[in-house]
Amino acid sequence: VNLTVDPDDPTPAYEQLRRQLVDLVGAGALSPGDRLPPLRQLAGDLGLAVGTVARTYRELEAEGILTSRRGGGTRVSDGARRLPDAARRARLRELAATYLAHGRALGATDDEIRAALET
Amino acid sequence: MFGVGLVEVGAVGVLFSVLCALVVWRLGHALVIAFGGSGAATAVTREWQLVLGVRLLGMLVGALVAVFTWNLGSNGRGPMLSLALFGLCVLLATAIGETVVRPRPVPGVRTASLTARRVRDYLPWTTPLVGFLVAAAVAVLTLTTLTASDDDLGAARALACRTADGAASHSPYPGAFYSVPLGVTLVVVLVFAVVAARRVVDRPRGMAASPDDDDRLRRNSLDMVLAATGTAVAAPLFGVALVAGGTMNTLRGDPIGCAPGWYGPVAAVLLVLALVALWSTALFLGRLVLVKSPGRA
Numbered sequence: 165v166n167l168t169v170d171p172d173d174p175t176p177a178y179e180q181l182r183r184q185l186v187d188l189v190g191a192g193a194l195s196p197g198d199r200l201p202p203l204r205q206l207a208g209d210l211g212l213a214v215g216t217v218a219r220t221y222r223e224l225e226a227e228g229i230l231t232s233r234r235g236g237g238t239r240v241s242d243g244a245r246r247l248p249d250a251a252r253r254a255r256l257r258e259l260a261a262t263y264l265a266h267g268r269a270l271g272a273t274d275d276e277i278r279a280a281l282e283t
Numbered sequence: 284m285f286g287v288g289l290v291e292v293g294a295v296g297v298l299f300s301v302l303c304a305l306v307v308w309r310l311g312h313a314l315v316i317a318f319g320g321s322g323a324a325t326a327v328t329r330e331w332q333l334v335l336g337v338r339l340l341g342m343l344v345g346a347l348v349a350v351f352t353w354n355l356g357s358n359g360r361g362p363m364l365s366l367a368l369f370g371l372c373v374l375l376a377t378a379i380g381e382t383v384v385r386p387r388p389v390p391g392v393r394t395a396s397l398t399a400r401r402v403r404d405y406l407p408w409t410t411p412l413v414g415f416l417v418a419a420a421v422a423v424l425t426l427t428t429l430t431a432s433d434d435d436l437g438a439a440r441a442l443a444c445r446t447a448d449g450a451a452s453h454s455p456y457p458g459a460f461y462s463v464p465l466g467v468t469l470v471v472v473l474v475f476a477v478v479a480a481r482r483v484v485d486r487p488r489g490m491a492a493s494p495d496d497d498d499r500l501r502r503n504s505l506d507m508v509l510a511a512t513g514t515a516v517a518a519p520l521f522g523v524a525l526v527a528g529g530t531m532n533t534l535r536g537d538p539i540g541c542a543p544g545w546y547g548p549v550a551a552v553l554l555v556l557a558l559v560a561l562w563s564t565a566l567f568l569g570r571l572v573l574v575k576s577p578g579r580a
Contacts, residue, residue, distance in 0.1 A: 200399065201399040208487030211393050
């Protein structure tokens with residue numbers, strides 16, 4: 165499972181990471197108890213400041229999705245559950261709407277937008 | 284070692300000369316890479332070649348430190364610590380190289396794995412041997428420290444016994460006079476080995492073209508960390524075990540006959556251990572200098 169950061173995206177890097185982690189937990193790609201990499205490893209690999217990744221982890225801890233223990237690293241918390249199918253479909257529609265909006269802003273036709281999805 | 288036997292001094296001298304020759308030979312290859320020569324066995328970045336350069340510099344400095352240390356200290360303490368300090372220099376250089384040299388940031392979208400990297404996932408096959416040598420060193424140094432007596436100069440470097448018929452004492456013996464500085468050095472070596480291993484695993488990706496190649500570089504670095512640690516532990520253990528075993532045997536043969544019965548089997552174990560340590564020293568020095576690093580000529 166990978167995380168990505170797009171430096172050209174106006175969304176702050178910590179928020180890009182937060183959303184991806186929420187989606188990964190919601191989709192079941194990350195299960196309760198799964199261990200996440202240490203802050204330094206993730207920050208180094210993504211070319212970010214440690215504080216940026218720390219903020220992501222902190223916010224997800226506040227939301228109850230992650231839990232940190234001294235010496236035990238950061239893990240997906242037991243309370244974090246996979247999203248129900250209806251919520252997952254709603255999230256997918258939300259992402260599709262964002263993609264559609266970006267595509268249209270680029271001046272792409274519906275056929276081009278559909279073709280880009282298939283490639 | 285300890286300046287007593289021509290054979291052991293000769294053996295260590297030969298080992299050391301071979302080491303110096305190999306370091307000089309390897310440095311030649313590093314210069315070829317540094318001046319743009321080919322030699323990249325895998326797709327590595329120039330930053331990785333810089334890491335290798337720092338490591339080679341550490342080996343060169345370590346060889347110089349070892350030569351100077353050989354002539355320092357009294358009653359053979361210099362030769363005892365010589366290769367341990369060489370290993371320490373290599374560990375320091377590895378930790379510095381992997382910490383200071385950073386991969387160049389890639390343009391565009393950056394990706395990172397969510398799998399936590401652990402040191403144990405990258406350890407080489409030599410790890411159990413290093414563990415055995417460390418345990419053996421602790422056991423031997425504890426034994427020799429507890430059984431040593433003061434010699435006529437008041438230093439704990441003799442093995443003595445006493446009966447109603449008289450007393451016998453033989454020196455040198457690796458008592459506290461040797462075991463304390465060696466023990467402190469080995470603790471420092473182990474601390475730096477852990478630090479270097481952590482630095483290798485924690486450094487960011489991007490030293491090679493693909494994550495798999497990057498993992499190969501990490502495995503190679505940890506192989507070098509273990510080889511440096513193994514050299515630092517095995518070389519002095521060879522000297523300590525050889526001298527301790529030899530002195531126990533000598534005391535057993537003393538006409539006074541006051542040596543405890545267990546000296547015989549323990550001396551035999553120590554002499555076998557000395558052979559294992561000598562073989563390990565050669566193995567680890569060989570790995571340190573001869574194993575091809577990815578990107579090395």
